[in-house]
Amino acid sequence: MSEARPRSAHAGRRSVFARALAHPSFLIGVSIAALLLAAALLSLVWTPYSVAEVVVSDRLQPPTLAHWLGTDAFGRDVFSMILVGTRNSLGVAVIAVAIGIGIGVPLGLASAAEGGLLDDVLMRGSDLVFAFPALVTAVMITAIFGPGAVNAIIAIGIFNIPVFARVTRGAARGLWSREFVLAARVAGKTPARITVEHILPNVASLIVVQGTIQFALAILAEAGLSYVGLGTQPPAPSWGKMLNDAQTLTAIAPWLALTPGLAIVFAVLGFNLLGDGLRDVLDPRLERRR
Amino acid sequence: MALLEIDRLSVSIGGHPILSDVSLSVAPGATLGIVGESGSGKSMTALSVMRLLPPGMTAKGAIRLQGEDLFAKSEREMCRIRGGSVGLVFQEPMTALNPVRPIGDQIAEAVRLHLPLSRADTEARVLRLLDRVGLTRAKVGPERYPHQLSGGQRQRVVIAIAIAADPKLVIADEATTALDVTVQAQILTLLREVAAAEGAALVLITHDLAVVADMAERIAVMRDGRVVEEAPTLELFRHPRQPATRELIAASDYTPERLPSPTVDTPVLVAADDVVRAHRLTRPGLFRPRPMARVLDTVSVEIRAGESIGIVGESGAGKSTLARAVLALDRPNEGTIRFRGRDLFALSAGDLRRTRAEIQAVFQDPYGSFDPRHTVARIVAEPLHLLAESCPSAERKRRVEEALERVGLPANAGLRYPHEFSGGQRQRIAIARAIVTRPALVVADEPVSALDVTLRGQILDLFAELRRDMGLALLFISHDLAVVRATTDRVYVMKDGQIVEHGETETVFHSPRHSYTRALIDASPSLERALAKRAAARE
Numbered sequence: 001m002s003e004a005r006p007r008s009a010h011a012g013r014r015s016v017f018a019r020a021l022a023h024p025s026f027l028i029g030v031s032i033a034a035l036l037l038a039a040a041l042l043s044l045v046w047t048p049y050s051v052a053e054v055v056v057s058d059r060l061q062p063p064t065l066a067h068w069l070g071t072d073a074f075g076r077d078v079f080s081m082i083l084v085g086t087r088n089s090l091g092v093a094v095i096a097v098a099i100g101i102g103i104g105v106p107l108g109l110a111s112a113a114e115g116g117l118l119d120d121v122l123m124r125g126s127d128l129v130f131a132f133p134a135l136v137t138a139v140m141i142t143a144i145f146g147p148g149a150v151n152a153i154i155a156i157g158i159f160n161i162p163v164f165a166r167v168t169r170g171a172a173r174g175l176w177s178r179e180f181v182l183a184a185r186v187a188g189k190t191p192a193r194i195t196v197e198h199i200l201p202n203v204a205s206l207i208v209v210q211g212t213i214q215f216a217l218a219i220l221a222e223a224g225l226s227y228v229g230l231g232t233q234p235p236a237p238s239w240g241k242m243l244n245d246a247q248t249l250t251a252i253a254p255w256l257a258l259t260p261g262l263a264i265v266f267a268v269l270g271f272n273l274l275g276d277g278l279r280d281v282l283d284p285r286l287e288r289r290r
Numbered sequence: 291m292a293l294l295e296i297d298r299l300s301v302s303i304g305g306h307p308i309l310s311d312v313s314l315s316v317a318p319g320a321t322l323g324i325v326g327e328s329g330s331g332k333s334m335t336a337l338s339v340m341r342l343l344p345p346g347m348t349a350k351g352a353i354r355l356q357g358e359d360l361f362a363k364s365e366r367e368m369c370r371i372r373g374g375s376v377g378l379v380f381q382e383p384m385t386a387l388n389p390v391r392p393i394g395d396q397i398a399e400a401v402r403l404h405l406p407l408s409r410a411d412t413e414a415r416v417l418r419l420l421d422r423v424g425l426t427r428a429k430v431g432p433e434r435y436p437h438q439l440s441g442g443q444r445q446r447v448v449i450a451i452a453i454a455a456d457p458k459l460v461i462a463d464e465a466t467t468a469l470d471v472t473v474q475a476q477i478l479t480l481l482r483e484v485a486a487a488e489g490a491a492l493v494l495i496t497h498d499l500a501v502v503a504d505m506a507e508r509i510a511v512m513r514d515g516r517v518v519e520e521a522p523t524l525e526l527f528r529h530p531r532q533p534a535t536r537e538l539i540a541a542s543d544y545t546p547e548r549l550p551s552p553t554v555d556t557p558v559l560v561a562a563d564d565v566v567r568a569h570r571l572t573r574p575g576l577f578r579p580r581p582m583a584r585v586l587d588t589v590s591v592e593i594r595a596g597e598s599i600g601i602v603g604e605s606g607a608g609k610s611t612l613a614r615a616v617l618a619l620d621r622p623n624e625g626t627i628r629f630r631g632r633d634l635f636a637l638s639a640g641d642l643r644r645t646r647a648e649i650q651a652v653f654q655d656p657y658g659s660f661d662p663r664h665t666v667a668r669i670v671a672e673p674l675h676l677l678a679e680s681c682p683s684a685e686r687k688r689r690v691e692e693a694l695e696r697v698g699l700p701a702n703a704g705l706r707y708p709h710e711f712s713g714g715q716r717q718r719i720a721i722a723r724a725i726v727t728r729p730a731l732v733v734a735d736e737p738v739s740a741l742d743v744t745l746r747g748q749i750l751d752l753f754a755e756l757r758r759d760m761g762l763a764l765l766f767i768s769h770d771l772a773v774v775r776a777t778t779d780r781v782y783v784m785k786d787g788q789i790v791e792h793g794e795t796e797t798v799f800h801s802p803r804h805s806y807t808r809a810l811i812d813a814s815p816s817l818e819r820a821l822a823k824r825a826a827a828r829e
Contacts, residue, residue: 179659183723186617187673188646198661 019281026277029212032270040087049077051084051237060253070255072245078256081237082263088149088238089267092231093218095153097211100160105207107161108168109199112176113191123169126162134159135224142230149238152231156221160214167210171203205282212275216268223264239264291357293318293491294459299338299351301331301515308334308347309515316459321485321492323506323523325499325538327742328713331515332495336461340376341368356458374404377452377490379445379481381464386448387436393447394420394432397454404455419450422487423480441605442473446480453484460485463495470604470769475813478505497742499542500815503527503824511535524824527817537744542817543772544747546754551779551794552596557630559731559763560593560616560649565625567611585611586622587787595730598757598764600778600795602771602810607784609767613735616765617651618642647676650724654736656716660708667704670694670723677727693722696759697752714745718752725756731763732756738773750777771814775799783807 020026048068055075063070069078111119138155145151175181175198184194225231226240234241239260246256292315301309309331316322324332337343339353341360353360355375363371372378380386388396397416401407407415416432423446436444445465452460462481466474482505485492494505502509503523510520511534519532530536567586574581586608593599601609614620615627618634627634629645637645650673653659660669670690674681681689691701697718708716717737724732734753738746750773756762768774774781775795782792783804791804802808 179653179655180661182619182653183651183659183720184661184672185619186646186649186651187723188643188676189672201663202661 016281020277023277023281025273026281029270029272029274029277032266033274036086036090036267036270039083040090043080043083043087047077047080047083049080051076051080052235053077060249062253063255069259070253072242072253072256073249076237078242078259081242082239082259084237085239085242085260085263086267088232088236089219089222089264092149092153092156092222093215096156096160096218096222097214099154099157100164100214101207101211104161104164105168108165108170109172109195111165111169112172112199113195119169122165126165129159129162134221138221138225139228139230142225147230147233149232149236152222152225155225156218159221160218163214164207164210167206168203171206172199175199175202205278209275209279209282212271212278216271216275219267219271220264223260292316292354293320293356294339294493295352295354296335296339297352297354299335299349299353301334301338301343301347301349303344303347307515309338312351312512312515312517314510314517314520316491316493318458319485319489319491320508321482321494321506323502323509324493324495324512325497325502325509326512327497327538327744330512332497332512333463334515335512336378336463336493336495339461340372340378342372370404373400373451373457374455375458377454377457377460379448379452379460379462379465381467384441384444384468387444389436392433392435393430393439394434397432397447397450400451400454415454419454420447422453422484423447423450424476425450440473441469442477445469445473445477449477449480449484453488453490456488457490459491459493461493461495464497465494466501467496467498471771471815472604472809472813474501474815481505498815499538499743500817500820503817504815504820511538524821524828527821539817541743541747544743544750545776546747546750547758549598549754549758552594556594556596558592559595559597560591560627560629560765561631562589562591562612562616562627563625564588564590565612565615565622565627567608567615567620567622584787586615588625589784589787589789590625591616591782591789593731593763593765596757596761596763597780598766598778600774600781601765601767601784602769602774602781603784604769604810606786608787609784610735611787612784613651613733613765613767617649617733618646643676647673647727648730650727650729650732652717652720652724652732652734652737654739656713656720656740659720660716662707662709664707665704666694666706666708666711666719669708669719670704670726672723673727689726690722693726694719696725696756697722714741714748717741717745717749721749721752721756725760725762728760729762731765733765733767735767736769737766739768739770746773753777771799771811772816783810 053076058071058075059073061067061071067077067079069082071077107122111122138152141155142151181194181198184198189197222231222238223240223243226238227244229244231240232238242260243257246253246260250257294316296312296314299309299312300307312331312335314322324335326332334343338349339360343349349361355371360368360371387393394416397419398412401412401415417427420427420430420432425443425446430439430443439447465481466477469477478501481492494502496502506523508520509523509526510517511532512518513534518534519526519530526535527539530539565586566584566588568582568584570580571583572580589612591599591612601612603609611620615622621635629649634645667690670693671686674686674689690704694703695701699715699718699722708719711719738749741749753764754777757764766774766778778795780793781795781798782789783798783806784790785806791798791802791807798807799811802811
């Protein structure tokens with residue numbers, strides 16, 4: 001008889017490190033994420049120039065030794081703006097994903113544990129949120145409450161809630177039908193306690209992976225909102241805003257559009273690779289055969 | 291000349307031997323049974339014949355089919371042999387078919403790949419094959435999809451595919467293990483008939499001795515990757531020469547120590563009265579009410595203290611639903627379940643907790659019933675929180691160690707994780723968890739179905755020992771009549787949510803009154819009966 005043994009977490013845990021070191025997309029993703037984080041932290045204590053410093057005489061300089069990535073139409077240093085923009089993008093993404101996890105995961109867990117009416121209501125509710133195009137709703141929210149980084153975070157966060165609720169509920173429901181949960185019920189444990197002791201630890205890795213991917217999407221969404229002027233407000237630099245400013249100057253100063261554009265691509269790609277890698281590292285069953 | 295000749299086949303993975311010097315031969319039209327515990331190399335032998343070994347395994351030796359060396363064939367030639375000269379029937383009828391294609395297409399594909407027939411001839415052949423395996427056009431036509439068929443019907447389709455191209459050899463690997471006994475009997479009869487009618491040889495791989503004794507003329511016993519004994523069936527059972535064979539035979543009709551049945555004046559522990567459990571089906575129309583399907587239909591069961599009660603029946607009969615109701619997991623729609631005279635579903639939270647400590651459970655799947663992230667000690671200690679007030683941590687630790695020791699595991703087993711244990715040991719862990727609160731009743735839902743015969747005997751022994759030492763009552767749910775007969779005082783026979791017969795186990799098995807009970811008993815494989823039939827046929 002050939003019984004497929006389910007992978008045990010413990011066996012996985014022991015070799016997670018070894019698997020991670022051998023996984024190219026995980027390594028690339030981690031390096032990019034670390035680089036971005038370092039840039040964001042660096043911008044807190046040091047930037048080559050102040051991003052508020054307007055030096056009209058230095059405007060629209062191409063990349064030089066003094067200004068590594070050139071200057072913009074107001075003579076501000078692009079490299080410094082990219083650094084601060086990184087901090088801005090990561091900050092928005094972290095909080096937006098935290099809102100998604102903080103609200104979505106408990107909703108998903110409750111939905112799976114309770115079932116019935118609560119499940120129906122929550123899931124139809126998330127259908128409703130999915131039905132609105134994200135950007136349109138974000139425009140709506142910022143139109144009502146006014147543009148700004150905080151409202152952008154809230155708009156992006158709201159769209160993360162149903163994503164996490166869905167993912168968590170799906171995985172949790174599968175676990176609820178397993179015999180070890182049945183055994184816990186025989187042991188008289190309440191649904192809440194079973195959720196904390198058995199369900200949550202077993203869906204955690206899935207949430208981490210989804211979180212990474214939502215992180216990339218949140219960076220993209222923030223850039224989009226800032227680009228149309230609904231996100232971070234000037235003079236605070238943000239990648240999307242920089243792209244917008246560069247739009248009319250593409251012919252004479254291409255580096256202005258290229259640098260924030262590449263930064264966005266770099267960040268999104270990095271976090272997507274990290275998510276893919278994490279998925280394989282945390283759950284080797286899903287790894288594609290190479 | 292032998293049809294199939296396996297000559298000193300050795301298979302290894304990374305220097306670790308899987309099969310060593312396996313030599314077997316099958317004559318044209320003959321039936322060979324291969325028996326052994328799990329991990330003894332039965333399935334690997336079959337996979338070697340098809341050259342379908344998992345990657346990383348290396349094979350030495352020779353396999354000849356009709357005199358031709360299979361190891362010398364190209365992959366393309368092997369493709370013609372698989373499903374062509376050799377048909378395969380696997381264990382899982384649920385996953386062996388493609389769910390998105392009609393069964394007729396899937397059989398036609400097997401025909402098309404191996405026989406140069408026109409479209410019309412192929413269609414005619416598909417119909418003939420379906421007819422051959424007992425799926426007539428009126429009942430199950432080729433346009434049906436796998437999910438519309440029962441497990442038995444699916445296995446018939448798999449057999450139709452296996453014989454689609456007139457194979458010389460059919461290999462059936464645990465082909466009936468996942469099926470109910472009555473269906474198993476039908477499929478075995480079908481395999482035998484089909485093989486005889488097509489003149490094909492049959493290799494039957496199973497762990498069930500009664501099945502091979504009935505089906506095969508010769509039997510090979512495997513252990514640890516070797517063939518330890520091979521002999522004609524009667525001779526093998528009458529005069530087993532190897533200890534491995536003797537152990538298998540002894541384990542297959544193993545009866546644990548019999549305990550005296552409790553007397554009539556023993557207090558009643560659990561009384562289920564006219565329990566109905568129903569669930570809603572989907573609406574037949576938008577404004578029509580949802581009809582209810584009764585999974586349990588006015589079921590009454592009584593369990594006395596220290597008594598061992600069996601529940602038998604086929605899958606879908608409602609056995610597990612009854613178990614869940616007795617465990618106070620699912621509230622019945624009608625009827626009551628009393629524990630020591632008190633209604634289980636009218637207890638206060640505190641009383642329910644104290645009651646739960648007295649009713650514990652062991653489940654079927656030794657792999658799925660533990661949280662893989664918890665240590666064995668934490669798993670075994672889980673029900674102890676039912677006694678939270680009276681159980682300080684030193685006491686908890688002592689209780690866990692005591693429970694582990696009682697089920698025959700070392701005390702340090704608690705520090706390890708469940709995956710570090712074998713299937714039989716895991717079932718011991720599950721039992722330790724069930725007895726850690728010193729319950730009065732253990733509900734065991736198919737506790738030995740996933741285990742080998744030898745392990746099965748050990749676990750049944752353990753249950754008997756626990757009943758003797760702890761005065762435990764047992765609600766033993768199983769589809770395996772032999773196991774229930776060996777371990778229970780009284781038995782309830784379930785069919786379609788109803789109890790059709792109940793009584794003293796020996797009485798029910800010896801002189802069944804209900805026709806369904808009789809059908810169940812007749813259908814379940816019996817080593818004794820198979821050997822008697824074989825002996826009679828020889829004389």
